[in-house]
Amino acid sequence: MSRISLLWNQIGFKIFVASSLIPFAVVFVLGSIAYSYSIQTLTNNEHDKINALVSRTDELINDSILQWRYAFSNMSYELTSDDFSPDALQTWADQQVYPPHSQWAAWYLLTPDGMKYATQQRPEEWSAHHRSVYNETVDSARDLVPTGPYMKAQRGATMTISTSIVSTTGRIGVLAAELDLARLADELTKWNRDPDISMLLLNRELVPLVSQLKLHQQAYNSLRPELNEWLRSRPTASETIATEDSRYLAVKSAVGFQDWTLVYFTEEQHFLAKIRALQQGTLLFTLVFALVMLLYSYQLARYINKPIRMLVRQTQHIQRGNLQARVRLQRRDEFHTLNEAFNRMLDRIEALIEEKTRIEVQKKHFQLKALQYQINPHFLFNTLNSITSLLDLKRTEQIPVVITSLVRLFQHTLNKDKEWTTIAQELAALQQYVELQSIRYSGIFRVQYMIPQELYRYRILRMTLQPIVENAIFHGIQEDQAEPGLITVGGTLLEDGSLLLYVEDNGCGMPPEAVDKLLSPQDSPSQASEPRKRLSGFNSIGLRNVHERLQLHDGAAFGLRIRSELGKGTRVDIRYPAIFIEVGEEHTP
Incomplete structure (x- = not known):
């Protein structure tokens, strides 16, 4: 401790610390503030970009649902405008050659007597799936009832959209359309051209209806539990979700039938890649700056400390009784003035000692x-x-x-x-x-x-x-x-x-x-x-x-x-x- 105390009490060491560590600390603090501000700015920009995608996708989904309602409305109007016998219902169905909407892979009518009517098909009895669709639609108070998703042979992921048809004389039945989710996905994802932003459209049970994943399956498997936890328990519209390997910025919105959830998310390392590169450059610059400041501070401390040490050694010589030595500084600053005054003082002291002797x-x-x-x-x-x-x-x-x-x-x-x-x-x-x-x-x-x-x-x-x-x-x-x-x-x-x-x-x-x-x-x-x-x-x-x-x-x-x-x-x-x-x-x- 005595060595450290002696070193700290030297003016040269204090000048070295003040001229090197303090500027370095200022640069470090300012760099940290700038780095944090840059990260926050990039995060906000990415958040705004995702919000724009959410708004656009929400508009597309609402437009599709509106078109579905319009198609169902036209068909309902035709069915309620007249009384149809079973043969007349089949004739009406055969006349609907083209699907009312491009996203519909098929449509059919379920009547209360347990029969199904579809274009170019003979009437058939309900299947278990049909019964489930009929019961959910009849029991629901909404005008459109989604069911699914489920897998359809030769079609893939499918979802049923249904509505109840009621006339003045009673219930006619349930109109149902089988929605091709691949077509819906094409429609929704064509606007997201960002290579790093992923999208999920989830139903009430958080089962994906549409997915556009732009990360590895292993990373998605690691993210999905944390994502579900956020969707179920936290009402925040945006969240930074951390996994063992990475961090993600996620934004959610309730869309469609208000029990669908639209989620966009992206990995932080992608939109912060530029700032990470800037961070490395800043770190390199800081190290170079610190080295330059250390060298400069050392030279400055040495420049100031050298005459002080010479004066200290001279006073030690005087303490030992040697009054003959003199300090000679080859410089023209305040230390030269101090040195000349010190030498004149020694000359005076020596003259007084000789006189006293x-x-x-x-x-x-x-x-x-x-x-x-x-x-x-x-x-x-x-x-x-x-x-x-x-x-x-x-x-x-x-x-x-x-x-x-x-x-x-x-x-x-x-x-x-x-x-x-x-x-x-x-x-x-x-x-x-x-x-x-x-x-x-x-x-x-x-x-x-x-x-x-x-x-x-x-x-x-x-x-x-x-x-x-x-x-x-x-x-x-x-x-x-x-x-x-x-x-x-x-x-x-x-x-x-x-x-x-x-x-x-x-x-x-x-x-x-x-x-x-x-x-x-x-x-x-x-x-x-x-x-x-x-x-x-x-x-x-x-x-x-x-x-x-x-x-x-x-x-x-x-x-x-x-x-x-x-x-x-x-x-x-x-x-x-x-x-x-x-x-x-x-x-x-």
Whole structure:
């Protein structure tokens, strides 16, 4: 999900989606609407065409029925105009040489006495079919009564149309005509020239009287149950009927004797064939359009996203501290303006950083000078205090030696332009200071030097060892110790590339809480001018000065570390980066 969320939040991906999927969706929706509208239009057109066929066929059937009524009416008029004996009825029948209507294959008269009279035939008794026709006609209240269809030898499908003949003197009989359904079919179907529209004329029992099928028998067999269900149970004039294999548009109408049903139907795939072809063409066009839109959207998203990604990478470089790289766009649009403004901002930031660095270097330099000026009066105060002590002890002959050592020390410490020196020179200055203090405190302490000579050419800040040794003499070694105190100055080169010097004494030591306060800036330094017997522990001013100078130069990881145990002594470790100084480079910071 994080990958998807990251991808979705990219502006290039949003542009790609907006410029490809949205137009595609619009085209798809409009195409679907147009497709649905086209299908509806074609269906309506086909429906109108079928309705026109239904109207025309209905007119033909009504015209035929009207002609049947007219023919029956003429014959009825002749039969009711006079009283006919049986022989006269046969004579009348023989005179009807031509059928009264072209669709009639034959006609006959059924009399109440059970006899049948027909042209060029001897009178004969009723058959079972004749009895059925007679009874249905007499019992019916309609003027024309259809019976059938049924199959007639050498004629095929036949249907009987009959009417009752009644005169003022009583019922004469029933006139019946045998309708040749093949002739009726020829008359009804000649108007339907559409190769895909089928027609059925059904009686009350939904038995086909006339059929014009333009589909395979298997398809018709599948459709017929659904068609009968619609005709029996649903009153709608038109319906879309679905089978397992296809769909059909069907229209029905009650015609003729009002118990006949005329049905026209056609398969949807025939009148929708053109739209199906259009659908395939539209689908192909949509796929091509989608591909073009995807390519276009990809190029558009890439065109817009490229400068954004370059700016993002640039900000990542800045986050990692690289302010030198710049974005170069070969274009002249809004992104070029943004790019130029971004580069100018980086130039300004870089200039401000350089200015701030210069100011910080100057500030650091002034801080170091201030610390250096701080330690000089501190050292001078202690030395003058030592001279005062010699005067008090009546040892005036040693005062010139003290002053000479003092002058040499000041030559070492007051060289403002030579902040760095070698360990060898720092040890030489330290020895002058130790000699100066040995005059005052003769026999109280001694100093041993254990720094290997291979370290003599490594650099060290001026006045690093002297303040620490001074604290060991003044505050570590006790005058009432049984043996002279020992101060050891040593050093070694560590594996991490740093240099470790140390000053260790076997004096009185300090409690842990005193050690914690020595290097703290809030610590109030002891007054070195106080009498020796009133001092205990270390004076922090010199130690803190050395510690802060080392950290200003080399970072917070370096400086002093003090370890002390009460009654056993103190050790001060001095750690800073080891840098070897070639001959002539002693004063390079």
